[in-house]
Amino acid sequence: MERKTRVRFAPSPTGPLHMGGVRTALYNYLYAKQHGGDFIIRIEDTDSRRFVPGAEKYIIEALDWCGIKADEGIDEEGNVVEKPSPRHPHAPYRQSQRKEIYRKYAEELVGKGAAYYAFDTPEELEEARKDSESAGNTFIYNRETRGKLRNSLTLDKSECDLLLKTRNDWTVRFMMPENAIVEMDDLVRGHMEVNTDTLDDKVLWKRADELPTYHLANIVDDHLMEITEVIRGEEWLPSLPLHYLLYKAFGWEGTMPHFAHLPLLLKPDGKGKLSKRDGDRLGFPVFPLKWTNSEGDVSRGYREDGYFPEAFVNMLAMLGWNPGDDRELFTIDELVDVFSLDRVVKSGARFNPEKAKWYNKEYLRKKSDEELAELLIPVLESHGMQIVDCPVCAITAGAEFTVNGADFKNHIYTREYVTGIIKITRDRAVFVKDFWDIASYLFVSPEEFGEYGIKAGESTAKAENTNDPRRKVYDDSKTAPFPAKDVEKFWKPENYMPVSKCAGFIDGFDGGLMQDFPGEALEDFIRGNGWPMGKVMNCLRMALAGTASGLGIADIITSIGKKEVGRRIDYIYSRLGR
RNA sequence: GGUGGGUUCGUAUAACGGUUAGUACUCAAGAUUUUCAUUCUUGCAAUAUGAGUUCGAUUCUCGUACCCACUACCA
Numbered sequence: 001m002e003r004k005t006r007v008r009f010a011p012s013p014t015g016p017l018h019m020g021g022v023r024t025a026l027y028n029y030l031y032a033k034q035h036g037g038d039f040i041i042r043i044e045d046t047d048s049r050r051f052v053p054g055a056e057k058y059i060i061e062a063l064d065w066c067g068i069k070a071d072e073g074i075d076e077e078g079n080v081v082e083k084p085s086p087r088h089p090h091a092p093y094r095q096s097q098r099k100e101i102y103r104k105y106a107e108e109l110v111g112k113g114a115a116y117y118a119f120d121t122p123e124e125l126e127e128a129r130k131d132s133e134s135a136g137n138t139f140i141y142n143r144e145t146r147g148k149l150r151n152s153l154t155l156d157k158s159e160c161d162l163l164l165k166t167r168n169d170w171t172v173r174f175m176m177p178e179n180a181i182v183e184m185d186d187l188v189r190g191h192m193e194v195n196t197d198t199l200d201d202k203v204l205w206k207r208a209d210e211l212p213t214y215h216l217a218n219i220v221d222d223h224l225m226e227i228t229e230v231i232r233g234e235e236w237l238p239s240l241p242l243h244y245l246l247y248k249a250f251g252w253e254g255t256m257p258h259f260a261h262l263p264l265l266l267k268p269d270g271k272g273k274l275s276k277r278d279g280d281r282l283g284f285p286v287f288p289l290k291w292t293n294s295e296g297d298v299s300r301g302y303r304e305d306g307y308f309p310e311a312f313v314n315m316l317a318m319l320g321w322n323p324g325d326d327r328e329l330f331t332i333d334e335l336v337d338v339f340s341l342d343r344v345v346k347s348g349a350r351f352n353p354e355k356a357k358w359y360n361k362e363y364l365r366k367k368s369d370e371e372l373a374e375l376l377i378p379v380l381e382s383h384g385m386q387i388v389d390c391p392v393c394a395i396t397a398g399a400e401f402t403v404n405g406a407d408f409k410n411h412i413y414t415r416e417y418v419t420g421i422i423k424i425t426r427d428r429a430v431f432v433k434d435f436w437d438i439a440s441y442l443f444v445s446p447e448e449f450g451e452y453g454i455k456a457g458e459s460t461a462k463a464e465n466t467n468d469p470r471r472k473v474y475d476d477s478k479t480a481p482f483p484a485k486d487v488e489k490f491w492k493p494e495n496y497m498p499v500s501k502c503a504g505f506i507d508g509f510d511g512g513l514m515q516d517f518p519g520e521a522l523e524d525f526i527r528g529n530g531w532p533m534g535k536v537m538n539c540l541r542m543a544l545a546g547t548a549s550g551l552g553i554a555d556i557i558t559s560i561g562k563k564e565v566g567r568r569i570d571y572i573y574s575r576l577g578r
Numbered sequence: 579g580g581u582g583g584g585u586u587c588g589u590a591u592a593a594c595g596g597u598u599a600g601u602a603c604u605c606a607a608g609a610u611u612u613u614c615a616u617u618c619u620u621g622c623a624a625u626a627u628g629a630g631u632u633c634g635a636u637u638c639u640c641g642u643a644c645c646c647a648c649u650a651c652c653a
Binding site: 010011012014044045046047049050118120121122124136137138140169170171173189192194198199200202203204205206207208209211213214218232233234235236237238239240261264266268271272273290318319320321322324325326329344345347348349350351352354355357358359388425426427428438519522523526533534535536537538540541547548549550551552553554 | 579580581582583584585588589590591592600601602603611612613614615616617641645646647648649650651652653
């Protein structure tokens, strides 16, 4: 009988969700949607000691940001479902709330002779491990050692029953069969075999907290929740034989899910899998969202770094999978159509932060000027700018000069002005926040750069953690508005004399509101006078933008308008003299 | 150490057993531009290694090397 596709993502709330975890969730989601099935989220919190407050919420919020929505397990408000309902028939979806279920199944296994009670304390096992190690061996709890340890196999029944009643630190262990070959099939790796003699008797259930370990809980829940495919990280491959054996022991082989083990995400450099430290060290996020741990350490997130969720998801999807052709750009809905497990690669994928940026740039370019303006407005506001909807609104807000929708004195700008700025700068940005670094001088006059803490032509990143966006942070002589390097290079009589003539030319330009100042006219004017084009233009740019490199002169003039052009040129003369 | 998995340009990856081993990112050079960036063009750069099977191997088999995971009363 054909079963409805049902897959699950089963994170453990022991910390923030790593980007590798997001990819696992994504592949599960894509697979489910493609097969018209359900995507279930289940919280695997069977390790009470490693529980981290807030981690569960974080995981759900992170998936939500990525556009990965659960069909089952999480309600509309983003909470883990605790009571069964038609939409969430298998509640609770938090394993710590399903305690009784696992105990029953653990006992069933003991009854069937597939598992046994073990009374060794963690200390005793530690001791045994040490002894073994000093003898040059590795201790494993298996058919060779279980006969010498204290468990329901070696103790007689009455003693065993007494121990079960009086002690609360025993466990249930799986009894690994002897010298049997387990044959397994993996959707990405194909056929595999392993001999049970190399495996150990894993703990399935702990009396101490009356909770199962991962292995038992996982198999029981996947069975009860009618999971058809288990798509998880490669780190689980070694326990696959145990899971196969568990299904067999329960007699559930007929409905055992298919397994797919995904390749790991590796460090951009060096060896090993991607870790939180790599992000700090190499300067990129490893988490989807920002996370602050109990010690107050902050880990950056893709969201806070300015990545679009579509770009993040697209980038993640292509790490370990490809469509089989040269296409690289896919929305999550397009991925649903083209994704397939048999195109998942087997080897670990080394993460490349540069490619992540490239994806963001591509998605930024797909957005309209209006959309980007909308996203940029909060950034501008954080820098002390006020954005209004129309010129009339600007006047109402107290603007004194709205010819181009821009008041450089009171920092009031119309939405249309912002959209115009996007139009001329959009090809230069990777992130929305880049627009400020690229075009801050289209909002703040060079004379005020110092006060605003902007070093011309450089990122404002250094100044991030201060509340007042207008504080002064640069006091040295290289500080904006005019970088020493540019002044030295371009502020020479043969350049600035022509610049003042250009000011006159621009002022006299008969273009009304200067909706579209013709750069060619200015060029002709400069050429006509026999001045050196490059030098004069750079000098002019320094006057207008506070830096000799950046946007096109005509774009700057068109944006700020001729009155502001005049003011800025007057200002540079007053500052640098002649 | 043991067990399992993996190995194509620096990175991500493509290639019914037959291709000049392709594409993207990065990098370099050139063109365009008033600067910078963008854009365009070009370029650099790979089948870990040794056998075997085959007319023919990146592709199949075995060995070697290297990498990774697991080896908890963690997931």
